[in-house]
């Protein structure tokens with residue numbers, strides 16, 4: 438980290454005496470009005486002469502607490518790639534300084550790993566953790582009016598003790614220190630009291646958790662707390678999958694995600710080349726059983742990012758479930774493909790790499806910024822010669838365009854219910870109402886995309902959802918409106934294990950240990 442300004446090292450006792458605390462945290466009443474102001478302008482200004490360095494607070498906890506605040510306010514993402522892709526340690530400490538008014542020592546690799554684990558885990562387990570915290574506060578109003586930073590510190594402590602099984606008294610001490618320095622001594626005392634109660638009930642094996650009993654509603658509420666998901670998701674999955682399978686799915690969503698890397702054949706990189714690079718970086722990996730260009734990585738993605746493999750376009754992070762959607766499209770050299778909702782380009786770029794320099798992928802998207810990312814990545818990955826971007830609303834574009842193709846992909850906006858293990862915060866940002874709106878949008882986009890399919894051509898409809906109402910039901914409804922289309926079973930394109938009875942592609946997180954994804958091939962009559 439480039440410390441260009443003189444540092445003033447200070448201790449927690451000094452911190453408590455510091456009168457110009459930059460953080461003003463409002464009381465938490467509900468999520469939507471949660472707010473906190475960042476440091477006073479003076480502390481942010483480049484002319485500020487002294488950075489306060491606190492060596493007593495553990496860096497990963499300070500960074501985690503601030504990141505959790507930012508995620509709740511919508512200013513950050515919880516997934517590994519976003520947090521690490523930015524080169525991160527420096528950025529993160531900058532946020533700590535601007536938010537809390539002090540820096541800690543620089544984050545090392547272990548700290549960065551801990552931040553990832555703690556932030557991801559604390560978000561996934563939020564409902565469970567809040568239930569425990571609320572139960573151990575001496576009265577309900579203490580929890581409901583708790584200030585946001587204090588709550589985040591408690592969630593971190595609870596997660597470390599209950600889910601990471603870290604040495605409890607060290608966790609108590611460290612989080613008390615953080616609360617004292619970042620807030621005030623009284624906050625430290627409160628953290629101390631509640632965490633110590635937790636240690637006691639955990640040691641006695643008497644965590645105050647709900648029992649799975651009563652009617653369906655009561656059981657759904659208990660499961661939602663025990664496995665930390667919104668109640669509506671539990672009810673939906675119980676209805677579609679049964680209780681046991683729903684529990685397995687929630688356990689998958691709460692597990693540490695693994696990532697797949699795609700060797701970029703567009704740049705002449707083979708999977709063997711990628712494996713050699715990973716070996717030299719000491720990143721353990723396994724080759725994909727389903728796709729020639731893919732490897733799976735459980736740990737060490739940080740090393741891959743730091744070594745610049747992504748930046749140089751040698752490989753991309755792409756889940757095999759998304760790669761298999763491209764297999765369903767079956768791009769061949771010389772093809773002209775329309776990708777209707779293309780940005781940020783995961784599938785466009787993989788399809789482009791499979792064209793071996795011949796043909797074109799027309800990448801349409803309504804979002805200019807995401808489309809710019811797609812263009813830049815296509816340049817880096819050296820597939821820009823076969824990618825043309827079109828910034829447009831698919832619905833108006835399809836009304837006015839003469840462009841038609843024998844292969845049209847609609848990777849529709851969806852709930853993302855198949856990718857909850859990677860997108861830790863997504864479960865809390867989705868509602869049943871969103872699902873209804875998305876279904877209408879999916880129908881509209883399907884109708885629009887279908888007009889771009891030439892006679893005898895194929896429309897591939899895909900989502901990263903496992904919800905039948907976004908998948909099979911949308912296809913059924915489409916076929917009802919468009920009798921000129923029929924289902925083309927996907928068994929020629931993906932392993933039989935992924936083919937549903939109706940001939941669709943479905944990757945099931947529990948069964949395949951991949952993200953959930955869906956695709957249907959719909960052929961237009963000649």
Ligand SMILES: C[S@@+](CC[C@H](N)C(=O)[O-])C[C@H]1O[C@@H](n2cnc3c(N)ncnc32)[C@H](O)[C@@H]1O
Pocket residue numbers: 777778779780781782783784785801802803804807829830831832848849850851
């Ligand atoms: C699921 S994402 C696509 C992901 C992409 N296919 C990939 O593999 O990286 C859905 C995309 O649809 C785009 N979108 C939503 N409504 C649209 C519309 N009316 N016209 C065109 N694009 C739209 C969004 O901007 C978003 O980028």
